[in-house]
Amino acid sequence: MNAPAIELPAVVIGAGPVGLATAAHLVDQGIEPLVLEAGQRAGAAVREWSHVRLFSTWGEVVDPAAEKLLAPTGWARPDAATYPSGGDWADLYLQPLADVLGDRVRYGVTVTGVSRAGRDRIVDADREQQPFVVHIAHADDREERLFARVVIDASGTWATPGPAGGNGLAALGEKAAADRITYRVPDLRNPAVRARYAGKRTAVIGSGASAFTALAYLADLAKSGDGAGTKGVWILRRGISGSTFGGGEADQLPARGALGLAAKAAVDEGHADAVTGFRTEAIEGDADGRLVLVGEDGRRLDPVDEVIVLTGFRPDVSFLDELRLSLDERLQAPVALAPLIDPNQHSCGTVYPHGHRELSHPEQGVYLVGMKSYGRAPTFLAMTGYEQVRSVAAAIAGDLASADRVELTLPETGVCGGAGLFDAPDAQEADGGGCCAPAPRLVQLGAPAAVGTTAERAPAGGCCGS
Structure with missing residues (x-):
């Protein structure tokens, strides 16, 4: 050379x-x-x-x-x-x-x-x-x-997407169940993909904008003519707090805020349940061929048909x-x-x-x-x-x-967004909401909120990442 x-x-x-x-x-x-x-x-x-x-x-x-x-x-x-x-x-x-x-x-x-x-x-x-x-x-x-x-x-x-396991490694059985797990937001306009999730119970693991998007898409499918019985199970490693759904109307990127509101509406309207404080340890098959998520605390969730892993x-x-x-x-x-x-x-x-x-x-x-x-x-x-x-x-x-001469002003989210308190049950965020729940539990949130149109929904990170 x-x-x-x-x-x-x-x-x-x-x-x-x-x-x-x-x-x-x-x-x-x-x-x-x-x-x-x-x-x-x-x-x-x-x-x-x-x-x-x-x-x-x-x-x-x-x-x-x-x-x-x-x-x-x-x-x-x-x-x-x-x-x-x-x-x-x-x-x-x-x-x-x-x-x-x-x-x-x-x-x-x-x-x-x-x-x-x-x-x-x-x-x-x-x-x-x-x-x-x-x-x-x-x-x-x-x-x-x-x-x-x-x-x-x-x-x-x-x-290189993150795995389902709560410790950063693949959950036990995750690789064996690969044909029932996706690490991307599914394209429900594709007939084959749509058929995969229609009428099925699907776990969505993750707490970022990609998870919001997947939950909103599943809710839209549940409300459609061919999606009766579609149900999401939202798996969060933390608890529900004021920042769980992003900045909402306080977000200076309105479509990003609308994503969180759409996810909240999916839970409020009964199209998804939220399981908090759950860190996946294993993914097991049951006698009917469905998947059972097992937490690090030994708790077993009801069986699901599909798993969408959106953990960053x-x-x-x-x-x-x-x-x-x-x-x-x-x-x-x-x-x-x-x-x-x-x-x-x-x-x-x-x-x-x-x-x-x-x-x-x-x-x-x-x-x-x-x-x-x-x-x-x-x-x-x-x-x-x-x-x-x-x-x-x-x-x-x-x-x-x-x-x-670096000059850049990023849009504010309107929430603290920090992840560092997820193990502190009594911690309070700046908005007054609890940063995490004291124990894993199934929750239904409050009154339905207005959501953005499908055209406003977006992938994580504005361009690429959750």
């Missing part, structure tokens, strides 16, 4: 919303990007939840540098006040952006490892003078290595193992960023602006951005990722004044 490092491309892993925005900002800085995407099209992960609407508007999910790149093609942003679905976002924005980038985006390639040329993670000598070497695998099993001046990992966390996501850093990363021991996020996004302390509306300095590592020239940068923390917003990569691209270009 004889090319000077400055002539090498900046490798971006992932052609999702933040990865493509990274490429746009690099182009704007005069730096040549090379985007590596495992899927066959841009936004491959987004397309897997194409049926779900975002709770961020078009005005909040289009990156300014990307729009600048698209403008000469005659591309016009859809109505800034409307809410795209995942499919809209991929087809009307991400794919056109990737098409403009042209050969700078390569599809069907999976990054299997990243290191310094000739240096494993132990070797110090001349380490920072060596370019990065990126090992990739093609769909036909061919292997290739590329060299890069910097590596920006925007691969997200979609491929976690980053895969295995292919970065030869790099010197500094990750928080809890969140697996960059150590300087972790205190700003720790769900034990913050809701997404209290995250402080951050950029290249919070995203840097001991291995200079490596950045984790987008959902990947949040590790296991929830509620990531697209606008956060866009500001991250603007700062990172400026830093790579040597414009530290611009890179350090």
